[in-house]
Amino acid sequence: MNRKNKLAPSVTALYCRLSIEDGRENESMSISNQKALLRDFAEKNGLLDYEFYVDDGYTGRNFNRPSFQRMIADIEAGKVKCVITKDLSRLGRNYIEAGSYIEIFFPRHNVRYIRPLAKIRCSVKIGA
Numbered sequence: 001m002n003r004k005n006k007l008a009p010s011v012t013a014l015y016c017r018l019s020i021e022d023g024r025e026n027e028s029m030s031i032s033n034q035k036a037l038l039r040d041f042a043e044k045n046g047l048l049d050y051e052f053y054v055d056d057g058y059t060g061r062n063f064n065r066p067s068f069q070r071m072i073a074d075i076e077a078g079k080v081k082c083v084i085t086k087d088l089s090r091l092g093r094n095y096i097e098a099g100s101y102i103e104i105f106f107p108r109h110n111v112r113y114i115r116p117l118a119k120i121r122c123s124v125k126i127g128a
Contacts, residue, residue, distance in 0.1 A: 009049060010049075010078065010079060010080060010081035010082075011049050011050055011051045011074075011079060011080055011081075012042055012047040012049065012050040012051070012080070012081070012082040012083075012084060013050070013051060013053050013071050013074070013075075013080045013082065013083045013084070014035070014038040014039065014042060014050050014051065014052050014053065014084050015038075015052075015053045015054075015055075015067070015068070015071060015083060015084070015085045015090065015091065016031050016034040016035055016038065016052065016053070016054045016055070016056075016085075016086070016090065017054075017055040017056075017058060017060060017065065017068070017085075017090050017091075018030045018031050018034075018055075018056055018057065018058075019057065019058060019059045019060055031054060031056045034086050034090065035052060035054070037086055037116065037117075038050075038052075038084050038085075038086065038116070041084065041114075041116045042084060047082060047084075051074075051080075053067040053068065053070060053071040054067050055067045055068055059093070060089060060090070060091075060092045060093035060094070061092075061093050061094055062092075062094065062097075063092055063094070063097060063101075071083070072105075075105075075106075075109050075111055076109065078109075080111060081110065081111055081112065082111060082112040082113075082114065083106065083111055083112070083113050083114070084113075084114045084115070084116065085113075085114075085115055086115070086116065086117055087115050087117045087118060088115055088118070091113075101113075
């Protein structure tokens with residue numbers, strides 16, 4: 001097998017979003033807190049190969065966000081096999097479109113979706 005045919009290792013996408021800027025030059029405290037929570041969850045659950053996708057200062061009302069679109073492209077390229085957000089509102093505030101990602105797009109690409117702070121975990125089993 002040559003190098004071109006080797007599959008790239010898949011990663012877990014840790015997605016963070018906050019729409020209200022707190023007026024600082026650096027990323028907001030909420031983003032820092034989301035990153036810490038997601039990192040801790042991933043590491044405690046053996047998901048050690050992860051990558052952060054962060055949209056700080058972008059609304060959740062639509063999905064036209066740079067890091068979200070990069071994550072979608074990585075999913076379509078087979079790079080991402082799991083997406084974790086703090087809760088559903090971090091994925092998006094348009095719950096119909098967010099549901100489309102959770103119920104259609106992620107399963108179609110064998111991507112598991114996890115919300116650690118949800119009272120009931122929403123995840124899709126890979127390889128049913």
